[in-house]
């Protein structure tokens with residue numbers, strides 16, 4: 500595995516990507532396994548490295564709204580959302596154009612495609628120079644927790660992956676919000692840092708899926724983000740060798756009951772908690788603890804996305820891992 504690190508390595512990354520190779524690239528949300536969106540060969544490699552079922556489509560990443568408009572039908576509403584939140588952690592699912600550069604393989608047979616403009620200097624520079632979209636699913640084996648550092652990626656793939664571009668720790672720390680924008684209707688497919696409240700400042704109505712079965716995004720299937728040790732969403736009666744993932748004030752808790760303690764945000768700040776969530780779970784996973792108990796986190800703003808990921812990580816339901 501070769502780790503690229505400085506902006507001097509951008510030329511090498513560009514050459515590899517043009518050559519249909521796969522590189523783990525940093526974004527503001529999580530690291531992604533990037534390859535040319537127009538290359539069937541690159542996309543096949545990504546599915547194989549991730550062991551991802553072919554029914555789960557990929558997000559294409561762009562440097563600008565003009566580039567996005569070449570590949571998908573950009574209705575007024577979609578343009579408005581992109582203008583407001585891009586570059587940033589918002590992915591739009593839109594109708595795919597007939598002559599779209601995004602390979603059909605990346606869309607898993609759907610007539611729609613997911614697009615976003617990541618807010619990471621290095622990856623944006625690569626996208627600008629390349630003048631092509633890059634597909635990039637989160638850089639984790641299917642069913643595992645998304646990586647938020649180059650070290651997380653390296654640990655999970657080892658020899659299965661040839662190149663990582665180390666762009667530091669992801670600032671947002673949770674996958675992007677995914678919304679479908681079809682026929683002037685905005686529907687949430689995955690919660691993220693761009694909140695329902697943020698979107699409601701621009702549109703009158705946002706559809707929120709009530710039941711899992713009605714959800715069109717495979718990322719919304721239950722039990723998607725699983726760590727290797729069990730997670731419990733309650734800190735009552737700690738079990739043996741359990742770690743505590745705290746939030747806010749812990750002065751009323753007997754911390755000695757836990758083998759490890761991490762605090763997502765001592766000052767109870769939800770953005771800080773989101774940015775620490777996967778990072779701390781990855782850290783605890785590596786310590787061979789028997790489980791993680793998590794303190795309650797308010798379901799406000801980005802707290803909704805935090806609780807969504809935690810609920811999935813804690814789920815013991817025996818659904819297929821996607």
Ligand code: TXA
Nearest residue numbers: 528530531556557611612613636637674675716717718
């Ligand atoms: O923050 C992110 O979005 C990261 C970074 C690397 O950009 N990427 C990411 O990709 O999380 P992935 O593949 O792990 O998740 C993409 C989600 C999946 O839940 C997938 O089902 C959904 O987007 N998706 C992609 N295309 C879709 C489509 N046409 N219709 C509905 N859902 C789609």
Ligand code: MG
Nearest residue numbers: 636637645674
């Ligand atoms: Mg993923």
